[in-house]
Amino acid sequence: MGYPECYARLNCLCPYYSEIAFRNYFNIKQKYLFYKNDNLNIDIFCEAHLINEQKMIAVVFAQMAIESFFNDYAAACLGDNEFYDNFDKLDIIGKFQLITKFILKKTLDKSCEPYNSLKSLIKLRNSYIHNKSEKYKPLNQKYNIEEEPDDIPLEVMYKSELKHYKNILQVAEIAIKAMAEVTKFFDASDEHVSAKFSFFGFVSNPIGLKVKDIQKEIKNFGITYEIQI
DSSP states (O other): OOOOOOOOOOOHHHHHHHHHHHEEEEEEEHHHHHHHTTTOOOOGGGGGGHHHHHHHHHHHHHHHHHHHHHHHHHHHHHHHHHHHTTTTTOOOHHHHIIIIIIISOOOTTSSSTHHHHHHHHHHHHHHHHHHHOOOOOOOSSOOOTTOOOOSOOOOHHHHHHHHHHHHHHHHHHHHHHHHHHHHHHEEEEEEEHHHHHHHHHHSSSSSSHHHHHHHHHHHHTTOOOOOOO
């Protein structure tokens, strides 16, 4: 049992969700590299809110893309009625386990990919969807940016903000890595499904870049694909 060799399906939104996730991740990376190489550009302090927003979008839409892919794959293999009537309420890990055990006939290794990346992504997504606030605790250090901004050298503030940008980029990378690991797993497990097309085929040019630039970026996540845009 596997994905049908010739099969037409409607309302497959994985490519749209993955493109949104990738575009926001890439925007964050470009900003980080720009400010890393343009020392003491004060615009860095004006865009922190924007890239934090883009980080959350990348995480949420990456999980949406993966679950959309799982739904399509399982429904195509088991039949729409069988899957949506009996298994649609499973969480994303449950759907992955269903596919792995009963469709691909494989043992799910929870110590390897894509399970680890998928769990990391879910944890991040849940931290945004089920957000919990906490009491503010002032930093006890020589330069407390929150409390004494006028007394801190610009170089110190810039370095701190750049570190913040790097942390945001690393979170967004987790989202894209999860999509990439799912892609590699399915393309290695079923010759009839092109996960690379679903996750990284892109229905349009997502960032206004040349195709070779997009291919170079996704190659960092272990995906080699001739994108047709």
